[in-house]
Every structure is written in structure tokens, then in C-alpha cells.
Amino acid sequence: xxxxxxxxxxxxxxxxxxxxxxxxxxxxxxxxxxxxxxxxxxxxxxxxxxxxxxxxxxxxxxxxxxxxxxxxxxxxxxxxxxxxxxxxxxxxxxxxxxxxxxxxxxxxxxxxxxxxxxxxxxxxxxxxxxxxxxxxxxxxxxxxxxxxxxxxxxxxxxxxxxxxxxxxxxxxxxxxxxxxxxxxxxxxxxxxxxxxxxxxxxxxxxxxxxxxxxxxxxxxxxxxxxxxxxxxxxxxxxxxxxxxxxxxxxxxxxxxxxxxxxxxxxxxxxxxxxxxxxxxxxxxxxxxxxxxxxxxxxxxxxxxxxxxxxxxxxxxxxxxxxxxxxxxxxxxxxxxxxxxxxxxxxxxxxxxxxxxxxxxxxxxxxxxxxxxxxxxxxxxxxxxxxxxxxxxxxxxxxxxxxxxxxxxxxxxxxxxxxxxxxxxxxxxxxxxxxxxxxxxxxxxxxxxxxxxxxxxxxxxxxxxxxxxxxxxxxxxxxxxxxxxxxxxxxxxxxxxxxxxxxxxxxxxxxxxxxxxxxxxxxxxxxxxxxxxxxxxxxxxxxxxxxxxxxxxxxxxxxxxxxxxxxxxxxxxxxxxxxxxxxxxxxxxxxxxxxxxxxxxxxxxxxxxxxxxxxxxxxxxxxxxxxxxxxxxxxxxxxxxxx
Ligand SMILES: Cc1cc2nc3c(=O)[nH]c(=O)nc-3n(C[C@H](O)[C@H](O)[C@H](O)COP(=O)(O)OP(=O)(O)OC[C@H]3O[C@@H](n4cnc5c(N)ncnc54)[C@H](O)[C@@H]3O)c2cc1C
Numbered sequence: 001x002x003x004x005x006x007x008x009x010x011x012x013x014x015x016x017x018x019x020x021x022x023x024x025x026x027x028x029x030x031x032x033x034x035x036x037x038x039x040x041x042x043x044x045x046x047x048x049x050x051x052x053x054x055x056x057x058x059x060x061x062x063x064x065x066x067x068x069x070x071x072x073x074x075x076x077x078x079x080x081x082x083x084x085x086x087x088x089x090x091x092x093x094x095x096x097x098x099x100x101x102x103x104x105x106x107x108x109x110x111x112x113x114x115x116x117x118x119x120x121x122x123x124x125x126x127x128x129x130x131x132x133x134x135x136x137x138x139x140x141x142x143x144x145x146x147x148x149x150x151x152x153x154x155x156x157x158x159x160x161x162x163x164x165x166x167x168x169x170x171x172x173x174x175x176x177x178x179x180x181x182x183x184x185x186x187x188x189x190x191x192x193x194x195x196x197x198x199x200x201x202x203x204x205x206x207x208x209x210x211x212x213x214x215x216x217x218x219x220x221x222x223x224x225x226x227x228x229x230x231x232x233x234x235x236x237x238x239x240x241x242x243x244x245x246x247x248x249x250x251x252x253x254x255x256x257x258x259x260x261x262x263x264x265x266x267x268x269x270x271x272x273x274x275x276x277x278x279x280x281x282x283x284x285x286x287x288x289x290x291x292x293x294x295x296x297x298x299x300x301x302x303x304x305x306x307x308x309x310x311x312x313x314x315x316x317x318x319x320x321x322x323x324x325x326x327x328x329x330x331x332x333x334x335x336x337x338x339x340x341x342x343x344x345x346x347x348x349x350x351x352x353x354x355x356x357x358x359x360x361x362x363x364x365x366x367x368x369x370x371x372x373x374x375x376x377x378x379x380x381x382x383x384x385x386x387x388x389x390x391x392x393x394x395x396x397x398x399x400x401x402x403x404x405x406x407x408x409x410x411x412x413x414x415x416x417x418x419x420x421x422x423x424x425x426x427x428x429x430x431x432x433x434x435x436x437x438x439x440x441x442x443x444x445x446x447x448x449x450x451x452x453x454x455x456x457x458x459x460x461x462x463x464x465x466x467x468x469x470x471x472x473x474x475x476x477x478x479x480x481x482x483x484x485x486x487x488x489x490x491x492x493x494x495x496x497x498x499x500x501x502x503x504x505x506x507x508x509x510x511x512x513x514x515x516x517x518x519x520x521x522x523x524x525x526x527x528x529x530x531x532x533x534x535x536x537x538x539x540x541x542x543x544x545x546x547x548x549x550x551x552x553x554x555x556x557x558x559x560x561x562x563x564x565x566x567x568x569x570x571x572x573x574x575x576x577x578x579x580x581x582x583x584x585x586x587x588x589x590x591x592x593x594x595x596x597x598x599x600x601x602x603x604x605x606x607x608x609x610x611x612x613x614x615x616x617x618x619x620x621x622x623x624x625x626x627x628x629x630x631x632x633x634x635x636x637x638x639x640x641x642x
Contacts, residue, residue: 038064040125046073047120051113052393053077053481056086058114060121066097070118075110078481082110084189084268089114091182095293095315099132102355109390139317146320150176150288151639152632153310153324155296155361158186159621160602161330162275163241163628164635165290166248166282168328171636175288176322177279178312180295180356184279185272186332187354187574187620192475193262194252194621197235199242201254202261209261211235222611225375229583230608233630234623241626248278262618268477294320296360299327299368299598307368307597326597326635329587330628331361333575333603335379341575344377345613348444350385352571361604362578368598369589371580373607378576380603380614381436383475384408384429387445387567388507396498399482399490402474403458403498404508407448408568409435409472410463412555414449414535415568417442420518420528422535425547430473433615436570447509447521447565453558455499458492466555499564512561521565576614577607584638585631601631 040062048057053076061069070090077083085107092101099119103111119129152168154161157179165177183189196202198209218231242263245252250271252263266274279290293315300309300323309323334340335351337358342348366372386408392401407413411427423442428434439446457465463472468488479486502508511517518528535557538544542551579587579600586594587605602624609623610616 040064040122040127043125045121045124047117047124049113049117049120050394051075051077052082052107052109052390053398056110056113056117058117058121060118062125062127067094067118067122070094077110078107078477082107084183085110086114088181088183093118095182097132099129104355109393141314142317144318146318148176148289148320148322150174150322150324152326152328152635153178153322154328154330154632155310156180156186156330156332156602157184157290157292158330158332158602159188159624160628160631161186161328162279163625164328164330164599164601164632165288166278167629167632168636169282169286169288171633172286173636173639174286175283176324177283177288177290178294178296178310178320178322179290179292182292183272184290184292185275188265188624189268189271190477191265191621192477193255193257193264193618194625195261195616195618196238196242196263196622196626197261198239199254199261199263200239201242201263202239205254205256207256207259207261221615225611227608230581233583234609234626237630238622238626241622241629244629245625250274250278257617260617265621291320296331296364299364301368305369305595307595325639326599328599328601328631328635329361329365329579329604330600330602331604332357333578334359334362335572335575341379341572344575345379347379347381347440347572349381349440349570349572352383352385353380353574357574359578365579365587365598365600369595370587370598371590371592373577373580375607375611376578378607378610378613380573380576380620381440381570382432382573382614383571384435384439385569385571386507387569388502388505391505391507392498392501395501397482399485400494400498402479402482403492403495404448404502404566405474405478406463406472407450407566409474410466410468411549411553412466412468413454414532414557416447416449416523416528416531418445418447418523420523420525420531422531422546425544425549427549427553430469432473433617437613439568440570445567445569448568449517450499450564450566451557452560452562454555455495455564459495460491462490462492463488467552469552502566503564508567509565510562514561514563516561517563517565573620574603576603576610577605579604581605581608584634585627586634599631599635601627
């Protein structure tokens with residue numbers, strides 16, 4: 001599958017090259033000051049733009065030809081999400097000398113703010129923003145080829161790739177790890193916790209999981225259509241990953257999460273640095289290299305069909321031809337490739353994963369003969385998002401802006417699909433995976449319906465007023481900036497104002513009557529009226545004959561409007577699978593025989609654990625580190641055998 005963005009960039013680049021020939025001037029080196037041929041008026045410029053949590057203040061430093069530094073003077077973005085986005089975009093701008101950068105999923109406001117602020121600085125420095133936006137990345141080394149050699153080359157530096165590189169280096173292999181962006185750690189930098197079964201910390205705390213039962217249940221719950229050996233390996237070996245990470249200084253904190261053994265990742269602000277240090281101590285110490293801003297493009301395959309390396313492209317256009325005995329694919333899937341997700345899974349929802357994961361690793365592996373697994377298409381649907389949140393954040397403090405989001409995580413409100421029909425026991429909202437998948441079955445989004453009497457109760461008494469069974473189960477990073485207000489009895493001041501703003505922004509609907517709400521939201525009026533009457537009946541009798549919702553959650557809706565319909569969307573944290581692997585993480589061909597020299601870890605191979613979609617808690621992280629650790633070891637050991 002081709003990526004139109006890359007193609008466009010290619011076309012732009014070619015056009016630019018033609019211009020270079022005719023004008024004999026550099027692509028990105030627009031002349032701002034024609035008298036001395038310089039691009040910028042050298043100096044430092046202080047600029048500001050409104051981010052998600054308040055103003056972002058930067059100092060941008062220019063030489064006559066380049067943006068040489070971007071200093072973030074102050075910011076109040078969400079820890080681990082917004083601040084990571086600032087750093088990621090900062091390095092993309094600096095490395096590429098471009099403003100043609102993608103916003104980071106889940107941190108759109110923060111991303112836009114830094115881009116806007118740098119644009120302002122470019123203008124002040126006499127540069128041409130349009131040129132920086134249109135030319136794409138600066139590729140002054142197009143045509144230059146550099147040949148490198150390693151024992152193992154790892155493509156992608158998320159949790160799985162970093163672990164694979166370190167484990168292989170620790171076995172004595174010379175490793176090169178390449179990463180598309182300037183950031184090390186991938187989605188792990190945004191994640192909360194991982195599952196390492198029966199880790200020493202879990203056992204010490206007194207919670208021991210019955211591994212045989214866990215494996216049996218896992219297989220049954222996935223309808224047996226999974227790789228039992230892979231599941232056994234993960235369940236029995238992931239505990240060691242906890243100790244391995246601890247030894248390396250990547251300290252996770254064990255917690256008993258309702259009987260599940262979760263391990264909370266290190267503080268967001270230390271994670272990337274810790275992974276970089278770990279790579280330095282193992283990979284670079286062994287003579288290997290960590291090469292960022294470099295995209296794996298194609299596998300090198302010899303006449304016997306063995307994979308013997310990878311061709312990659314650096315951001316400056318340099319082609320790297322890296323030959324190696326084994327290549328480990330750790331490219332994190334294709335969730336940002338909407339077309340591919342739609343084709344594989346039928347899902348049209350939101351990509352909450354990394355914007356750069358567009359399936360390149362899968363494409364190059366399939367091209368080299370890898371099998372497309374029979375269960376290909378699974379996704380990591382894990383959370384509900386209210387479409388309103390990010391728009392509301394421009395006008396309201398985070399707590400208020402999150403009213404629609406919190407409502408979508410509570411079981412006390414009627415949930416309907418786009419037709420107006422109810423589709424589930426809303427208690428499904430209490431479990432992240434159930435919440436996401438029940439909704440996804442029903443379409444790309446659903447509506448959470450709230451009535452006047454319910455809003456009045458929220459205003460008077462907070463969430464206690466609507467009988468919320470507990471705080472909405474938002475991921476911690478979602479409420480990090482309003483933790484002190486996130487209590488059950490905090491009254492929801494200005495709730496009508498906030499919900500009216502949601503409607504004005506086009507992120508939800510309002511009606512003074514049930515019929516009007518249905519009409520405004522584009523539901524079928526008759527379907528919604530019948531749904532509403534049945535639901536009212538359940539509230540009145542305490543018996544939900546349609547979906548069996550517990551009567552505790554059948555919160556009265558009163559008799560009067562207004563009524564609101566909140567658009568609740570499903571967050572896809574990543575695609576799951578695409579390469580079939582054996583227990584050594586060797587990629588299999590159509591005959592299910594290992595392709596010599598090719599391995600896959602992390603999300604790229606995670607389809608061995610799940611039937612049609614992800615049903616785990618902490619498995620994404622647990623498997624990324626564990627498959628990386630084991631895959632790296634196997635790949636290095638195979639070389640030592642050769
Ligand atoms: C917001 C968010 C929250 C999450 N929370 C949790 C959680 O709490 N617990 C949990 O278990 N799981 C969680 N997950 C899922 C978990 O983070 C992932 O399953 C896991 O980190 C995947 O690791 P990976 O190494 O396979 O892929 P990634 O982390 O995606 O890494 C892939 C890397 O490859 C790079 N890359 C892509 N293409 C190329 C290319 N062509 N060449 C070179 N490099 C390339 C990417 O830039 C990236 O750095 C969350 C995911 C997200 C997005």
C-alpha cells in the first residue's frame with residue numbers, strides 16, 4: 001500500500017530539484033535578504049502560542065541559513081503527552097529544517113502551538129514560512145549512499161526495538177538500530193503500565209497468578225484461534241522482563257490493579273533518557289550505533305530469499321545500505337494508515353497511536369516473502385474519547401473541558417448508536433477494552449445521552465448526584481492536570497455552558513425534546529423514541545429487559561429537556577499483528593517456515609496472542625519489552641551459531 005503523503009513529498013522534492021537546476025538556489029534556502037543571499041536575519045526570537053494547558057513560550061535561534069535551536073522556555077502541557085509532542089516536533093523542525101511536520105496524535109493542540117510559535121519566529125527572522133511548509137524536509141544528501149555493516153539491525157526504536165537491540169548487544173552482537181523519528185521509546189513514552197506475569201515484585205507483594213489457568217483462559221477467550229506456544233512464552237517469561245528492566249535502571253512500580261499484575265512505567269519525563277542511556281551502555285558500548293531520523297524502506301534479500309539487510313533513508317536524503325546477518329522488524333504497525341486499517345478491520349475511528357506508524361515494516365516484510373497472518377487486522381481499541389475535549393480545552397480549564405469525556409466513562413447514561421438504537425449494557429464503559437470494542441462493533445462513534453435532570457444533579461452534587469459507582473476510569477494521563485478536582489463530590493459548575501459550547505463546536509447535539517435531539521443528531525426519530533421509551537421503562541421498573549443493566553446504574557432522566565448527545569469515539573492505540581512469528585520471533589513465510597534473517601517483535605508480531613483484536617490490559621507494553629528482549633537474544637544467538 002502506498003503512502004500518498006510520501007509520494008506528495010517526493011513530487012514536491014522533484015519539483016524543487018528542477019527549480020534548483022534552473023535557479024541554482026537551495027530548496028529550503030529561501031532568500032529572505034536578497035542583498036546578502038541569507039535566508040534569515042540571524043539572532044534569537046522569543047515567541048508564544050496558546051497550547052493545551054496555557055501559553056507555550058519559545059526562544060528560536062537562527063543563523064543566516066538555518067534554524068539552529070528551539071528552546072522551550074515555559075509550557076504547561078500534559079506530562080508525557082503534550083510535552084513529548086513538543087520535543088518530537090522540535091527535533092523534526094530542527095533536523096529537517098522544515099515546518100512540514102505532522103502533529104502528534106492525542107496532542108494536536110500542543111503540536112499546533114509549537115508549529116505556530118516557530119512560524120511566528122521564522123516570520124520575525126525574515127524567513128519564508130510557506131517555503132518551509134511546502135518544501136518538506138531538506139534533502140541535501142539525496143543520491144549519497146553510505147554502506148554500513150552489523151550483526152543485527154533493528155528497525156524501529158519503540159519499547160520492542162530498544163529491548164531487542166540491547167538484548168542482542170548484550171549477547172555480543174554488533175547492533176545498529178534505526179529510528180524514523182528523533183524520539184527513542186515510541187508509544188511506550190505515552191503509556192501507563194505493563195503486564196509482567198508473576199514478576200518478582202508481584203510475588204513479593206503476595207499476588208501470585210495461576211499461569212496454567214491464565215494460559216487456558218486466554219486461549220478460550222480468544223476462541224482458540226491463537227498461537228498457544230506464543231501465549232505460554234509470554235505468560236511464563238514476562239516476569240523475567242521486569243527484573244531485566246530493573247537491572248538496566250528502567251524501574252517500573254508494581255501495582256495490584258483489581259487482581260491484575262500491572263507495572264507502572266517510570267515517570268514520563270525520565271523515560272526516553274533512560275532508554276537512551278540503556279542503548280548507550282549496551283549497543284553503543286559494543287561498537288553498535290543508534291541512528292535516528294532514519295526510515296527503513298526496503299529489505300535486502302539475496303538470491304536464496306534470505307534477508308541480509310535493510311535499505312534506509314536518512315532525513316537529509318542519504319541512503320543507508322545496512323547489511324546484517326539478522327534484521328529485527330520493530331516498526332509498531334500501521335494504525336496511522338487509515339486506509340490500511342479500514343481495509344483490514346473496517347474501523348473508521350480515531351488513531352490515538354503514533355502518527356508515523358504507517359505499515360512500512362509490514363510492507364517491506366511481506367515483499368520479502370512474509371505471510372500475511374490469517375487473523376490479520378486486529379487493533380488495540382482501548383479507550384473512549386469525547387470528540388469535544390480538545391476544542392473545549394481552548395475555552396475551559398481541563399476539568400470542565402473533560403465533562404463530556406467523563407460522562408462517556410460512566411455507566412449511568414443511555415448510550416445509543418448513530419441510528420438512535422441502544423446497543424449495550426452501559427456497564428461496559430467500566431472496562432476499557434469492553435467499552436471500546438462494544439462501541440466499535442456499532443460504528444465509528446456512539447452518543448452518550450444526558451438529560452436536564454441528570455445535568456442538574458451533576459451541577460448540585462457532582463458525580464455522586466447521578467449515582468456514579470466510582471470515578472470514571474480515565475487513563476491517569478487524561479486527568480493528570482486536574483487531579484485535585486477529580487473527585488466524586490466536586491460539583492460540575494457551568495455544565496450547561498460547557499455542553500452548549502460542545503454543541504456550538506459541532507462535537508455533540510442538543511434538543512429540547514427527545515424528537516428534537518434525534519433530529520439534530522441525525523438519528524432516526526422513531527428508532528430513538530422507541531429506545532428512549534424502553535429505557536424509561538427500565539428506569540421505572542428497575543429491570544432492563546433489553547441489556548440487563550444493573551438497576552443501580554439506571555439513573556432517572558426526568559421528564560424535561562434539554563437533552564444532549566455527546567459524540568464518543570473509540571481510540572485505537574495501535575494495530576496488532578501483521579507478521580506471523582515462531583517462538584524465536586523468526587518471521588514465517590507462506591509455508592510457515594522461518595525466513596532466514598528476519599525477525600519481528602512488538603506490535604508487528606502481536607497477532608500471535610490475539611484472535612481478531614486486542615483484549616489485554618498492560619499486554620501491549622508487557623509484550624513489547626518481552627518480545628524485544630527474547631527476540632533480540634534469539635537473533636544474536638543464531639548469529640553466533642552461524
Ligand atoms: C497513548 C497510548 C497509551 C498506551 N498505553 C498503554 C498502557 O498503559 N499499557 C500497555 O500495555 N500498552 C499501552 N499502549 C500500547 C503500547 O504502548 C504499545 O503496544 C507498545 O509500546 C508498542 O511497542 P512497539 O515497539 O511494538 O511499537 P512502537 O512503540 O510504536 O515503536 C515503533 C517505532 O518504530 C518507528 N518506525 C515506524 N516505522 C519505521 C520505519 N519505517 N523505519 C524506522 N522506524 C520506524 C516508530 O517511529 C516507533 O518509534 C499505549 C499506546 C498508546 C499510543
